[in-house]
Amino acid sequence: MDELYNRQLQEKLLAIYKTLLTMGANKEDAEDVVQETAIQFIQYIDGISPNEASAWLYKVAIHKYYDLLKKSRSQHKYLISFRLEDLLELHTPETIIMQQELQQEIVTQLSSLSDKEAQLILLKYSADLSLKDIATLFGTTDKTIKTQLARAKSKLKQRLQEVYNGGKINF
Structure with a gap:
């Protein structure tokens, strides 16, 4: 090589x-x-x-x-985590606390999605894979992945909005 x-x-x-x-x-x-x-x-x-x-x-x-x-059957479900502060560049004490709270809530809500839904969101937005690469990974088409990803994202957004009393959360 x-x-x-x-x-x-x-x-x-x-x-x-x-x-x-x-x-x-x-x-x-x-x-x-x-x-x-x-x-x-x-x-x-x-x-x-x-x-x-x-x-x-x-x-x-x-x-x-x-x-x-x-x-290792002792772990029934893997923990989905990521660092929200890696995505944002705001460093005031208030925003750091808010980011930590939002990060924890996102982790909680991601954990409540199906494994595939959480994987799709993580592979697309955390690992930054293309729809084509994700489709190859799952043995399907990029159109199917796009649809499934949109549904998973919508479900996550809806759950987060419910937690924040209908507040607007933009993805």
Whole structure:
């Protein structure tokens, strides 16, 4: 593999690592899954289309993470988390407290969605995957993913608005 391809692969594996953390994996488990995914990618590199490499990496990593979760039955549902402060650049004490409260509420509401709905939202908005990559990951079309994502986003928005007494929340 050439230098550019190596760098791109490292960047993609780092993004997958962050996605796994977002899905609730602890640091060690995320590192293990990324390492196993990288090894498997190298083993099967000749059979993977360059256009589908990113989706292939995500699909394998997520499946490996789910396998890990199945092995540790003590966790019934993975914790969905992300850092809202990474998305916003407001740093007054009031906004930090409000952001923390909103972040906790988003985590709570994401956890109340189905696993697939939460995954779609996280893959699109946290991992920044394209609809095409997400569709490849789920073995469907990007139109189907667009529809499912819109429904999941609408459901999340509705639940957040209910919590905030009908206040306007823009996504």
